[in-house]
Amino acid sequence: VTRRRTIQIVAALALFALLAWAVNVVLQRLAEPPAPAAADTDSTPPEPADVPHITATLFYAGIDGQALLRVQREVPLATGTVPQGREILMVLMQQEVPAPYVSVIPPGTTLRAFYVTERGDAFVDLSGEVTRNHPGGSFAELLTVYAIVNSVITNLPTVQRVQILIDGKEAETLAGHVDLRRPLTPDLSIVRGSGAR
Amino acid sequence: VVTRRPALATIVIDPGHGGEDPGVRGAAGSEEKRLTLEVARRLKALVEARLGLRVVLTREDDRALTVDERAAVANNNKADLFLSLHANGAPGGSRAGAEVFFVRLDDEGRAVRGAADAESVVLPVLGGASRRIDVIRWDLARANHVDESEILATMIAAELQGRVPTATPALQSGLIRVLMGANMPAALVELGYLTNEEQEAAMQSDAFLASAAQALFDSIVRFGEYLQKRPSR
Numbered sequence: 001v002t003r004r005r006t007i008q009i010v011a012a013l014a015l016f017a018l019l020a021w022a023v024n025v026v027l028q029r030l031a032e033p034p035a036p037a038a039a040d041t042d043s044t045p046p047e048p049a050d051v052p053h054i055t056a057t058l059f060y061a062g063i064d065g066q067a068l069l070r071v072q073r074e075v076p077l078a079t080g081t082v083p084q085g086r087e088i089l090m091v092l093m094q095q096e097v098p099a100p101y102v103s104v105i106p107p108g109t110t111l112r113a114f115y116v117t118e119r120g121d122a123f124v125d126l127s128g129e130v131t132r133n134h135p136g137g138s139f140a141e142l143l144t145v146y147a148i149v150n151s152v153i154t155n156l157p158t159v160q161r162v163q164i165l166i167d168g169k170e171a172e173t174l175a176g177h178v179d180l181r182r183p184l185t186p187d188l189s190i191v192r193g194s195g196a197r
Numbered sequence: 198v199v200t201r202r203p204a205l206a207t208i209v210i211d212p213g214h215g216g217e218d219p220g221v222r223g224a225a226g227s228e229e230k231r232l233t234l235e236v237a238r239r240l241k242a243l244v245e246a247r248l249g250l251r252v253v254l255t256r257e258d259d260r261a262l263t264v265d266e267r268a269a270v271a272n273n274n275k276a277d278l279f280l281s282l283h284a285n286g287a288p289g290g291s292r293a294g295a296e297v298f299f300v301r302l303d304d305e306g307r308a309v310r311g312a313a314d315a316e317s318v319v320l321p322v323l324g325g326a327s328r329r330i331d332v333i334r335w336d337l338a339r340a341n342h343v344d345e346s347e348i349l350a351t352m353i354a355a356e357l358q359g360r361v362p363t364a365t366p367a368l369q370s371g372l373i374r375v376l377m378g379a380n381m382p383a384a385l386v387e388l389g390y391l392t393n394e395e396q397e398a399a400m401q402s403d404a405f406l407a408s409a410a411q412a413l414f415d416s417i418v419r420f421g422e423y424l425q426k427r428p429s430r
Contacts, residue, residue: 135392137229137392140285140286142371177283
């Protein structure tokens with residue numbers, strides 16, 4: 001009886017130890033932070049479709065070059081007016097534009113800076129290529145200037161006016177015609193479908 | 198006997214671009230700076246010979262001028278009319294035709310014009326009369342002449358139609374820098390599109406150059422008649 005009793009006690013202790021180990025393991029797992037979701041996936045960057053986008057109204061010339069046209073394009077979503085304005089301008093400056101539209105931003109032009117004052121004046125600082133590579137002509141210059149001004153103001157409701165800077169400085173004109181010395185308001189007279197053209 | 202000063206005594210013609218700035222270049226190699234100088238010379242000869250007016254070109258040869266230097270030539274010569282001549286460009290190559298621009302005032306320009314009207318100074322002159330002097334920033338002098346500039350531009354657009362190809366619409370407004378500082382009625386004439394191959398070829402012809410110069414001459418005559426009939430200020 002004593003031997004039998006001893007075996008029962010050992011078995012009970014072993015069962016208790018097993019239970020204690022199991023509870024300990026469960027408690028440890030509960031206390032650990034969750035493993036990263038991507039830990040078991042490859043490290044390739046997410047597809048563009050996975051990045052949140054907004055649909056922005058940007059301004060391009062038609063294939064005939066007669067006027068600016070409103071074009072709906074996907075622009076990466078950003079938090080805040082200034083980051084979103086940068087994203088809008090970066091897309092506007094891409095030379096690859098879906099047919100049948102034509103970019104009116106001279107090739108090679110880059111965005112140096114974008115900021116907005118408390119008064120709602122936005123400053124678009126462009127690289128010198130916007131002047132050096134511009135084809136010239138009053139009409140072509142109006143298309144370039146108002147593609148930028150209209151695109152910013154149409155998509156950023158807090159912006160009232162836009163001033164274009166070149167290489168960080170105030171500029172007289174892009175190519176000798178349109179006055180850039182002050183912030184500009186949108187001009188829809190050169191936009192097809194706005195009543196003027 | 199008091200003789201009234203003629204409404205048009207001095208005209209300044211501005212051949213756009215020049216020097217290292219060729220302006221628009223056509224596919225066949227035509228340069229805006231050469232075309233504008235050629236038309237300006239023809240127009241100067243017409244006005245001097247047939248109207249006997251004093252005509253000053255902002256540049257007589259192939260040299261670069263800033264936009265302020267061009268307006269300064271007009272202001273320093275006390276010109277009664279300022280014409281800036283250009284050739285146009287557009288993406289795609291299909292847009293064609295002459296266009297005439299006058300200055301559209303932005304919010305600041307409208308405010309300046311209102312302030313100038315309100316703050317003009319009346320000074321006594323010999324004989325007991327008085328003369329109104331407008332107080333206005335030099336670079337916004339244009340604000341005083343915006344209405345007459347629109348009339349001038351409308352007349353030029355009308356005279357160009359039927360003489361040379363014109364765009365639709367031929368009359369345009371905008372914040373045109375070279376016109377902003379000119380303290381007299383002023384317009385910018387885009388004679389045609391050098392980016393349109395067919396038009397580039399036509400614009401080199403003697404027929405085009407003569408027709409353009411004649412249309413501009415006739416619009417100057419019409420504007421002079423309008424100024425003569427206008428009640429004196």
